Amino acid sequence: xxxxxxxxxxxxxxxxxxxxxxxxxSQYYRWLNYGGVQKxxxxxxEFSFTLKDxxxxxxxxxxTQNELEKEMQKMNPYKIDIGAIYSxxxxxxxxxxxxxxxxxxxxxxxxxxxxxxxxxRSCCSAADICSKCWTLMTIAIHILHRALREDFGFQHLLWVxxxxxxxxxxxxxxxxxxxxxxxxxxxxxxxxxxxxxxxxVKKVVLTDPIHPSIRESLSVVERYxxxxxxxxQEILGRKESVDKVLALVPEDVRKDLQQxxxxxKKPETRWKLVKDxxxxxxxxxxxxxxxxxxxxLQYCYPRLDVNVSKGVNHLLKSPFSVHxxxxxxxxxxxxxxxxxxxxxxxxxxxxxxxxLDRPRTExxxxxxxxxxxEKDAAEKRKIRDYxxxxxxxxxxxxxxxxxxxxxTWKGELLRKSDLQKEF
Numbered sequence: 001x002x003x004x005x006x007x008x009x010x011x012x013x014x015x016x017x018x019x020x021x022x023x024x025x026s027q028y029y030r031w032l033n034y035g036g037v038q039k040x041x042x043x044x045x046e047f048s049f050t051l052k053d054x055x056x057x058x059x060x061x062x063x064t065q066n067e068l069e070k071e072m073q074k075m076n077p078y079k080i081d082i083g084a085i086y087s088x089x090x091x092x093x094x095x096x097x098x099x100x101x102x103x104x105x106x107x108x109x110x111x112x113x114x115x116x117x118x119x120x121r122s123c124c125s126a127a128d129i130c131s132k133c134w135t136l137m138t139i140a141i142h143i144l145h146r147a148l149r150e151d152f153g154f155q156h157l158l159w160v161x162x163x164x165x166x167x168x169x170x171x172x173x174x175x176x177x178x179x180x181x182x183x184x185x186x187x188x189x190x191x192x193x194x195x196x197x198x199x200x201v202k203k204v205v206l207t208d209p210i211h212p213s214i215r216e217s218l219s220v221v222e223r224y225x226x227x228x229x230x231x232x233q234e235i236l237g238r239k240e241s242v243d244k245v246l247a248l249v250p251e252d253v254r255k256d257l258q259q260x261x262x263x264x265k266k267p268e269t270r271w272k273l274v275k276d277x278x279x280x281x282x283x284x285x286x287x288x289x290x291x292x293x294x295x296x297l298q299y300c301y302p303r304l305d306v307n308v309s310k311g312v313n314h315l316l317k318s319p320f321s322v323h324x325x326x327x328x329x330x331x332x333x334x335x336x337x338x339x340x341x342x343x344x345x346x347x348x349x350x351x352x353x354x355x356l357d358r359p360r361t362e363x364x365x366x367x368x369x370x371x372x373x374e375k376d377a378a379e380k381r382k383i384r385d386y387x388x389x390x391x392x393x394x395x396x397x398x399x400x401x402x403x404x405x406x407x408t409w410k411g412e413l414l415r416k417s418d419l420q421k422e423f
Contacts, residue, residue, distance in 0.1 A: 005327075005348055005350050005351055005354075006326065006327030006328075006349070006350045006351075007350070008324060008325060008327070009321070010350060011078065011324060011327070011349070012052060012076070014349045014350060014353050015076040015077075015078070015322070015349070016073070016076050017353050017356070018349055018352070018353065019069075019072050019073045019076060020073055020392060021385040021386075022352055022353075022356070022385055022389065023072070023320055024320060024391075024395045024398065025065055025068065025069050026065065027265050027395060027398050027399060027402060028065075028068075028319075028320065029042065029065035029068065030389075030402055030406075031172075031398075031402055031405075032045055032082075033407070034172075034174075034409060035405075035406060035410070035412070036409075037409055037412045038316055041085055042062070042139045043061060043063050043089055044061065044085045044086050044087070044088065044089055044104075045061060045082070045083070045084070045085050045086075045090070046060070046061060046083030046084055046085075046086060046088070046313075046315075047060040047061065047062070047068075047080065047081070047082060047083070047090075047318075048074055048075035048080070048081040048082075048083070048315050049072075049079070049080060049081075050077060050078050050079035050080075050081070051075060051076075051077055051078060052078060057075075057360045058083075058090075059090040059091055059093050060090065060091060061089045061090040061091045061092075071166070076322075078324045079317065079321050079322075079323075080317070080318040080321040081315035081316060081317055081318060081321075082315065082316060082317075082318045083313060083314075083315045084103035084104065084105065084312050084313045085103075085104065085105045085106060085177075086101060086103055086104060086107040087100065087101060087104055088100070088101055089252055100354055103312040103313035104312070105177045105178055105312070106124065106177060106312050106313070106314075107170045107171055107172050107176060107177055107178070107189065107307060108154075108170075108171035108176040108184060108309065109168060109169065109170055109171070109181055109308060109314070109316050110144060110168065110169040110171075110188075110191075110304055110308065110309055111168055111304070111308040112140050112144075112166050112167050112168075112169075112302055112303065112304060112305075112308075113162075113165060113166040113303075113305060114127075114129050114133060114137070114165040115127065115138065115165065116219065116303040117133070117136050117303055119198070120233075120235075120299045120300075121133045121136070121233060122233050122234065122235075122241065123232070123233065125380065127325075128165070128304070129164075129165045129343065130142075131342070131344075132228075132232040132233065132399075133233075134342075134343055135155065135224055135227075135228045135232070136228075136300065137166065137167050137408055138224070138338055138339060138341070139220060139221060139228075139301075139302070140167070140224070140301075140302035140303075141159055141167060141333075141335070141338055142168075142220045142338070143216075143220050143221075143301065143302055144169060144191060144216045144302055145157060145159070145169075145249055145335065145352040146216060146220070146349050147191060147213055147216070147217075148169075148171060150216075151213055152187065152188075154173045154175070154403075155173055155408075156171070156172040156173050156401070156404060156405050156408070157169055157170070157171055157172070158170040158172060158319070158332060158398075158401055159317045159332065159333040159335060160330055160331065160332050160333065161321070161328075161330060161331050161333055161341075161343060161346055161360060162317060162330055163321070163322065163323030163326055163328040163329060163330040163331075163346070164315075164325065164326050164328065167333070168316060168330075169316065169344050170319075172405060173408075174408075174412070181310060181311065181312060183333045184274055184310050184311075184312070185306075185308055185309075185310045186277065187309070188215075188304060188306045188309040188310055189306070191302070191304060192304055192306060193214065193217075193301050194297070194298060194299055194301050194302075194303050198406075201248070202247075202248055202294070202298070203298050204294045204297045204298045204301065205279050205294065206290040206293055206297075208292055210290065210293070214297075217289065217297070217301060217419075218293055218296065218297070221296050221297065221301065222296070223298065224244040225296055225299075225300060226268065226271075228300070229296075229300065230267040230268060230271055231267065233299075234267065235267075236261075236267045236270040236271060237267060238386060238395065242261065242270075245274075245295060246258065248291060248294060248298065249274070249277070249291045249295075250281070250289070250291065253277045253281065253291070256277065257273060257274065257277060259266070260273050262383045263272070274291075274292050274295070275292045276281045277292075278290065278292040278293075280292055280344060288350045294371070317330060317394025318330065319332055319398070320330070322349050326348070327348035327349050327350055328343075328346045328347070328348050328349075328350065329344065329346060329352070329391060329394070330346055330350070330407050331347075331391075331394035331397075332394055332397045332401065333397065334393075334397045335383050338417060346394075347389070347390035347391055351389075351390060352386075352389040352390055352391050355388060355389040355390060356385060356388065356389060358388070
């Protein structure tokens, strides 16, 4: 991933500036405190820091936003991970009786990593991505967002770009945070369709009747399939790619298609031949023959790291963490602009630190002349600082997400106060 303006060797110099002047601590605390509805919710949350030279520090916890700020500014973590809410403060886990320190709650999370698609993308492999294969992340978000909202009724979904080659989803509804391991596993399995390791050729098998959720997913895939799979990945272009597709169809159909493909080289026409064969099969077969749909799903359906979603105590990289290799900030995504989201346009730490050095506008200069007490001045300066950089729009998305959640918190706090009045 090209990050021409970023040099990993500069990270130790840039992180202190980032945590001092740009990291959105007030929004971050507002998110993880969840309106203060539950006592000790923020205090019992585990944070994990990865420091320079891969020094890994687990079970960090903080009483207040101010304490979190001071510690992060002191340690300048290369990476921040967020864990569960525990029964006791994580930084005191060594002092509590063995077996009583338990992970109680955490957001339901999903991790989608481009490396899991290496068998179906030809443009890149391993940690590399490009605009051609990024479409897979766009499809994954569309499919999972719809399923989590419509099939499960979750409302508060925070989608975050990882900073390099994937995306994370934090499902923040109270019901999601309280899910058991068994319930998390059931949801993750329900959303998993591509199954089997490297040795498995056919990774998607559909049965009759096709589940309504899979039909919804297919309608998303169909929107992108021609441009993405046929043109950009050329799955029906080179012989090697064609053979991989033909391995997914029944043997008798495969022979017919191999002959037809010798006379027809255009990817769209080749794909039409596959679909026509599937239609014919469906008309004569006793049981479902959906191999054209199975091919589309195998090439485009989201591939989840199920273990990340199952565990309550699993750590996941925090929003606004910096990716040490690319320098890119792990930013919240605006789903209204999902189809135009460009991972290469996400700001790097070096870029936003440079933007701080630009001369202030007249309006900003006027602001600084205002007489305020010291605390207000520091807080306002911090707000103005990130607003002067490319990070501003991503913090704005985060604010909008938090405003949506705050409406839920208010209702919950009112309900609690009404219950207290009754007693």
